[in-house]
Amino acid sequence: MPELPEVETIRRVLEKKIGGLTILRAELRAPKLAAARLARDLKPAADMLARRLQGRTILGIRRRAKYLILDLDRDELIVHLGMTGQLFAAAPGDKPCRDLPALPDKHTHLILELSDGVRLFYRDIRKFGRIRFLEKKRETDFFEGLGPEPLGPDFTPDVLREGLKGKTASVKALLLNQRVVAGLGNIYADEALFRARIAPQTPGGRLTRAQAVRLHAAAREVLCEAIRFRGTTRSDYYDPESRRGGFQFRLRVYGRAGEPCPVCGRPVAKAVVAQRGTHWCPHCQR
DNA sequence: CTCGGCCTGCTC
DNA sequence: GAGCAGGCCGAG
Numbered sequence: 001m002p003e004l005p006e007v008e009t010i011r012r013v014l015e016k017k018i019g020g021l022t023i024l025r026a027e028l029r030a031p032k033l034a035a036a037r038l039a040r041d042l043k044p045a046a047d048m049l050a051r052r053l054q055g056r057t058i059l060g061i062r063r064r065a066k067y068l069i070l071d072l073d074r075d076e077l078i079v080h081l082g083m084t085g086q087l088f089a090a091a092p093g094d095k096p097c098r099d100l101p102a103l104p105d106k107h108t109h110l111i112l113e114l115s116d117g118v119r120l121f122y123r124d125i126r127k128f129g130r131i132r133f134l135e136k137k138r139e140t141d142f143f144e145g146l147g148p149e150p151l152g153p154d155f156t157p158d159v160l161r162e163g164l165k166g167k168t169a170s171v172k173a174l175l176l177n178q179r180v181v182a183g184l185g186n187i188y189a190d191e192a193l194f195r196a197r198i199a200p201q202t203p204g205g206r207l208t209r210a211q212a213v214r215l216h217a218a219a220r221e222v223l224c225e226a227i228r229f230r231g232t233t234r235s236d237y238y239d240p241e242s243r244r245g246g247f248q249f250r251l252r253v254y255g256r257a258g259e260p261c262p263v264c265g266r267p268v269a270k271a272v273v274a275q276r277g278t279h280w281c282p283h284c285q286r
Numbered sequence: 287c288t289c290g291g292c293c294t295g296c297t298c
Numbered sequence: 299g300a301g302c303a304g305g306c307c308g309a310g
Contacts, residue, residue, distance in 0.1 A: 080306085084294080084304085
């Protein structure tokens, strides 16, 4: 579900809601969520994780690509929300959101009881998300192979060109590949390609320098704008205060198959590219 | 590099 | 009942 703008929005809200609070009790209901790899009996590891979290203070919340990192002194808790992962922070007196079930429900897989009566719930219908408790010194290894942050100084037009150079895979597939650039997902890849006027099927190695420059700028722009609008809510995405995003109203092609292109008015096309539903304007994007 | 698998729920 | 959904990993 969440791509970089949604994860960044979650990070900002969490910082405000749970930054500085201490974990009084942790309950991991779905041990698989924290499994490094498949094992017979995950329950002991789950209980171990809960014990390790107990008593720790959340010093801050960072983001790397689509990962959230809760800093716990010498350790950290890394959370990836997969497709349908959600984090909700409930403080005493918070009104429940009418569109959402009362928590914890059957899809709530991790509960952190924090100081000040605050509770943090991890909810994930499809259970594609992952949680990992890590010593800080192992963080570099954990993120080994992840490409540059698209909004950081390491992501330049030349770096993008390098990631596309000589590749036969479609530019869409390469934008989704987190080794090339880390944080774009299906929605923002389509939106960036539209803004850069590049057809998603174009082989990466075929992009001209000018196209790569446009794509680099377009990716950054769309991510920045989406953060400003607090992300995109199509179905599952809510921030930890149960607020929906606002960028769904500003999508130009994603989810708009058959509707007029906002630039030329011809219908937006949809097809499978890189095994994902892909939306583009065949007239504007070449 | 592409495909299938991981999961559940919703829409056609 | 089939197909689809904002992600990622490992097998071939």
